[in-house]
Amino acid sequence: MVHLKHLAERLPLGGGGPGLGGSRSERELGGVGLVPARAVQSGLEKMPAPAATYERIVYKNPSEHHYMKICLEFQEHGVGLNVTQFKQLLISALKDLFGEVDAALPLDILTYEEETLSAILRICSSGFVRLWSSLTLLGSYKGKKCAFRVIQVSPFLLALSGNSRELVLD
Amino acid sequence: MATLRRLRQVPRHLLVCEKSNFGDDKSRHRHLVETHYHNYRVSFLIPECGILSKELKSLVMETGAYYFVKNLPLHELITQEFINTFVKEGSCYALSYNTNIDEDNTVALLPNGKLILSLDKDTYEETGLQGHPSRYSGRKIMKFIISIDLMDLSFKLDSKKYERISWSFKEKKPLKFDFLLAWHHTGVGDSAMMSYFSSYGIQEHQPKVAMSTMTELQCPVLQSSELRGKPGAACSPGELLDWLGAVFSNAKLNNESNNFISTYCCPQPSTVVAKACLCTITGFILPEKICLLLEQLCRYFDEPKLAPWVTLSVQGFADSPVSWRENEHGFQKGGEHLYNFVIFNNQDYWLQMAVGANDDCPP
DSSP, rough: OOOOOOOOOOOOOTTTGOTTSSSSOOOOOOOSSSSSSSSOOOTOOOOOOOOHHHHHHEEOOSSEEEEEEEEEEEESSOOOHHHHHHHHHHHHHHHHHHHHHHHTEEEEEEEEEETTTTTEEEEEGGGGGHHHHHHHHHEEEEEEEEEEEEEEEEEGGGOOOOOOGGGOOO | OOHHHHHHHOOOOEEEEEEEEETTTTOOOOHHHHHBBEEEEEEEEEEEESOOOHHHHHHHHHOOOEEEEEEGGGGGGSSSHIIIIIIIISSEEETTTTTOOTTTTTTEEESSSSEEEEHHHHHHHTTOOOOEEEETOOOOOOOOEEEEEEHHHHTTTTSSHHHHHHIIIISSSOOOEEEEEEEEOSOOOOOOHHHHHHTTEEEEEEEEEEEEEEEEEEEOOOOTTTTTBTTTOOHHHHHOOOOHHHTTOOOOSSSTTTTOOOBBBOOOEEEEEEEEEEEEEEEOOOOOHHHHHHHHHGGGGSOOOOOOOEEEEEEEEETTSBTTTOOOBBBBBBOOEEEEEEEEEEEEEEEEEEEEEEBBBOO
C-alpha cells in the first residue's frame, strides 16, 4: 500500500502585488557542472517507488540568464554578417557604451540565422539592461546604417520558442 | 549608486516547481491545466522515440478547430441567445486578436462565463461601467479591468445592471474587436459557431502541427524525488526548463567553454539518446484537449519504454488579460505565462509554472 503524504505549501494567491510580499522565495543555484559527469540511465528500470510526496517551491527571480530574440536591420539591402562578425558587433556595441569591462560580459549567441540576421542571445541577468541599452544605441556597422530590433525577451528560454504576437491568420 | 543598481536590475519573474504523482487524489494537475485558458503553443518531447504512437498522433491531428471573427461588436457576446447557446452549453473561450495587453483594449471570455475587459483609462471612462484599476498600474493608473459575469446576468435580464451594460455596449461606447473563438461541448454540431456568426464572416482555422525527430540528443538526467536537483546526480527543474527552450529553439547543446560564439551546453549530468520526437501545436488551443494529451502521455508508460521521462510544455497568449483562473496578466518586457510537465515513468510528475513581471504567483 502506498502511503500518500500530502505536504501542502500554499502561498497567498495573488497577494502583495508585484513584490510578492509574504511568500517564500529562494534563489535558485542552478548552473552547469564543471565536470561533465555522464550518467547512463535506462528508462526500462523504473524509478524507485517514492512516497509520492507533494512538494512546492516558489523561486523569485531564479534565472541567472535572460534571453533576447533580436534582429538586425540595415538601411540598405545586401549586407551580410556571419555569426562571428555578429558577435563582434554586439561586443563593440557594449564597449562603445559601457567600456571594456562590460564588453566582457558573458554573452552567448544560442542561434543565428544569416539570411534574416536574427539571433537568440543569452546574457547574464545583471548585464541584461546594459546589453539592451547598447543594442538600442548602436546605429551603424562599417559605415552602414543599421538598427537592432528586439522581438522578444524573457528570463525563460522556453518562452522564446513561440511568440503569440506572431500568430497570423489569413 | 542607485543608477548602477538599476543597471543590474531585471524585471521580477517567478518560477513555481511542484512535484506530485498522478495517482494522488489531491493532485491538482487537471485543475491547473483546465484553468489556464488561453493557450497558444503546446509542445511535447519524447526521448527514445522515433515515431509517435497512433493514439498520440490522432490526438495531435484532431486538436480541434478554432474560429476567427472580424469586427465583432461586444454586445453580441452578452445577448441571451449567445449565452444560452455557447456559454451555458459547454465551455466557450474568446480572446481579442491582435490587441496588445500593454497598449490596447483587450477582451477575453472565460469558460465560467466571465467576460473580462482590459481597457485604457479613456475607454474605461467612456463605457461608464464599474471596474477596478489594474494591479500593475504603477503610480498613474492607465489600465482598468471590468469583469462581467454572464451566467449571473442571464438570470436577470431585466435588471438595471444588464440594461446599463447593454446600453454601454450598444450606444455609449460600442466596441468592436477581432476575436479568436473556441468552443468545447459534448453534444454534436460542430458548425454551430460557424452558423451563429455567419453574418460576421467567421473563419475556421486548424492549429498548425510541426513534428520532428532529433538524433543524438543530449538530455539531462532527472530524478523525480529530487525537486531541487542533486549536484552530480540529477538536474534541477530550472536547468531542465532552459534545456527544453534550447532544444525547441534548435540551439547547439555541446559548446566548448572557450567557444567565442556560445558557451551554452546541456546541464550535467546528461545522457545521449539515440532519437527523440518533438511535436508542436500552435493556435488557439483548448485546455480540454491539453488534458487529453496529458492523459495520453501518462499512458505512454503503460508499456515498458526506454525513455525515463517525457515533457509537455504549454505557452499562453502573451496578450491574454488572465493567466490562471482570473489572475491578472500583464506584459512588461515579456508576457510569458507558461507551464511544463515532466512525466516520469513511475507516474510521478514535476510541474513548472513560470510567469513574468506583471503577473500574480501561479496558483
